[in-house]
Amino acid sequence: MALNWFSPRPGARRHAALPIAEPAKPNGRALAEQGPAADAAAVAWPDVVRQLGQEVAMSLNAAAEQLERLNRLEPSLVRSLIPVSESVERARQAGMAAQHVLRLCEDPPPQQRELLNLADVARAALTARGDWFARRQVSVRQGLAQTRVYADSSMLYMLVDELLMWAGALSSDIAVNVDKSARTGRPRLRVAAWCVPTAVPDTVWRSMRWVLWHQLARTVGAASQLTMREDHVRVTLSLPPVTEEQLATGIEESVGPSSVSAVIQGCRVLIVADSAQRRAQCLQALAGYGLILDSAEDMAQAERLAAQHLPDAVVYDQGTNASQIERLRDSLLQKAGTPAAFIEIHDDAGASEFQASTVGTISTGYVAAKSLNQALGPALVFELCKVM
Numbered sequence: 124m125a126l127n128w129f130s131p132r133p134g135a136r137r138h139a140a141l142p143i144a145e146p147a148k149p150n151g152r153a154l155a156e157q158g159p160a161a162d163a164a165a166v167a168w169p170d171v172v173r174q175l176g177q178e179v180a181m182s183l184n185a186a187a188e189q190l191e192r193l194n195r196l197e198p199s200l201v202r203s204l205i206p207v208s209e210s211v212e213r214a215r216q217a218g219m220a221a222q223h224v225l226r227l228c229e230d231p232p233p234q235q236r237e238l239l240n241l242a243d244v245a246r247a248a249l250t251a252r253g254d255w256f257a258r259r260q261v262s263v264r265q266g267l268a269q270t271r272v273y274a275d276s277s278m279l280y281m282l283v284d285e286l287l288m289w290a291g292a293l294s295s296d297i298a299v300n301v302d303k304s305a306r307t308g309r310p311r312l313r314v315a316a317w318c319v320p321t322a323v324p325d326t327v328w329r330s331m332r333w334v335l336w337h338q339l340a341r342t343v344g345a346a347s348q349l350t351m352r353e354d355h356v357r358v359t360l361s362l363p364p365v366t367e368e369q370l371a372t373g374i375e376e377s378v379g380p381s382s383v384s385a386v387i388q389g390c391r392v393l394i395v396a397d398s399a400q401r402r403a404q405c406l407q408a409l410a411g412y413g414l415i416l417d418s419a420e421d422m423a424q425a426e427r428l429a430a431q432h433l434p435d436a437v438v439y440d441q442g443t444n445a446s447q448i449e450r451l452r453d454s455l456l457q458k459a460g461t462p463a464a465f466i467e468i469h470d471d472a473g474a475s476e477f478q479a480s481t482v483g484t485i486s487t488g489y490v491a492a493k494s495l496n497q498a499l500g501p502a503l504v505f506e507l508c509k510v511m
Contacts, residue, residue: 220331227338234275234343237496238369241310241362242267242301243410244276247403248283249299250418252291261291266300270310272362273369276496278343280403285336286314286358292327293356294318309364315357323356387507388413393434395425395443401468401492405438408499422447429455436464436507438499441471464506466499468492 190204226232245267256263272279290297294316304311320328340347340360350357392414394405402418409416417434419425422444425437433455439448448465455463466488478489488506490498 217331220335224331224335224338227342231342232278234278236273236275236369238365239272239274239276239279239407240410241270241272241279241312243407244279244403245283245299245301245312246410247406248280248287248399250406250416251399251402252284252287254420254424255288256291259291259295261295261297264298266298266302268300268302270301270303271365271370272310273365274343274362276404276407277400278339280400280407282336282339282343282345282360283312284399284403285332285339286312286360289330289332289336290314290316290356290358292330292332293323304361307361307364309361311362312360313357315355317355319354320351320356387504389415390435390507391415391417391432392436392438392503393425393428394418395420395422395437395439396468397421397440397442401440404495405468405499408495409503412500412503414503422451426451426454433459434463435510436466436503438466438468438503441467441469443467462510464488464503464510466490466502466506468495468499 190207246265249263249265287297287299296317298313298315298317300313300315302311302313303309337347343362345360345362348359348361350359392409394402394416396402396405396418397420399420402420406416406418415432417428417432419428425439426447428434429437429451437448437451437455452463452465465486467490469489470492488502490502
């Protein structure tokens with residue numbers, strides 16, 4: 124029996140594994156339920172969603188900024204307003220998710236499919252969401268088997284990330300598994316949230332995040348299934364199997380670690396980027412090089428991580444504060460006695476894939492954001508070899 128994802132949660136039938144129906148376009152059932160009056164009014168749902176999302180997001184962005192400013196002035200007062208801050212953030216995320224759903228429905232972005240390891244994508248999303256889980260005291264159990272898929276890396280990462288956040292809102296105990304179906308051989312991702320389904324509020328169960336990850340699954344071609352028991356909910360995403368042609372094409376196009384990379388195995392690399400997606404891209408690009416990878420969402424967190432474990436290299440976004448980067452560079456040099464390698468990620472459209480730092484000086488290498496998957500690993504090999 125298909126479970127319509129706009130309908131209320133089923134009660135007596137929770138014990139069966141229910142395939143989730145393909146997400147209908149929001150104007151389908153939503154307008155039908157409003158009756159003839161809605162049809163006569165000819166409501167343009169994309170315009171309504173766009174306007175609503177913009178108004179909600181803009182208003183709540185302003186509220187979030189005010190709370191952050193107040194937090195810097197009166198931290199003790201803001202701590203007592205944590206429920207208010209969390210409500211503002213949830214509503215802000217809902218407005219942004221609504222706009223994202225609209226974009227996926229109206230004008231889906233072009234996908235650049237490539238051969239990926241689904242376990243690496245899941246691991247990158249889990250790593251980038253580590254602080255988010257810690258703040259909410261969500262424990263995550265992992266079982267990630269090496270499984271190849273042919274998909275757009277950004278779209279697949281967003282799908283995994285949205286599903287993780289949806290599950291984290293349901294329960295403080297979730298499990299994430301990547302493997303292949305024993306019956307069909309299709310790559311699959313399974314995310315379980317240990318909770319009592321009947322006790323989960325509808326506002327959480329059928330949130331905009333629920334809508335968004337369904338739409339993302341549809342966009343990447345993943346089939347979804349929902350299994351409900353008395354003590355947990357589990358979502359299974361099955362992706363198309365990799366064909367021989369895709370496998371051959373992926374192997375030819377991929378630029379993996381070479382034998383030269385063996386000299387940098389065991390080096391510690393600190394990735395600094397405020398974008399969770401950017402951090403995940405870096406983690407994916409460096410998978411397989413034998414590196415110890417740390418990631419930080421801002422310079423304050425980066426300095427704390429660097430104080431605990433001195434990094435051999437730092438990879439950071441172009442927008443990171445230059446003076447703070449220089450302070451970190453000087454601090455690492457004083458503590459380690461030798462300079463660390465630094466690589467800056469450029470978003471400039473015309474930037475070359477990799478521009479090496481000047482040999483013999485303490486300087487910075489540059490990698491284009493558009494070429495992270497291909498260029499970051501080789502660039503890091505060069506920069507680390509220069510300072511080792």
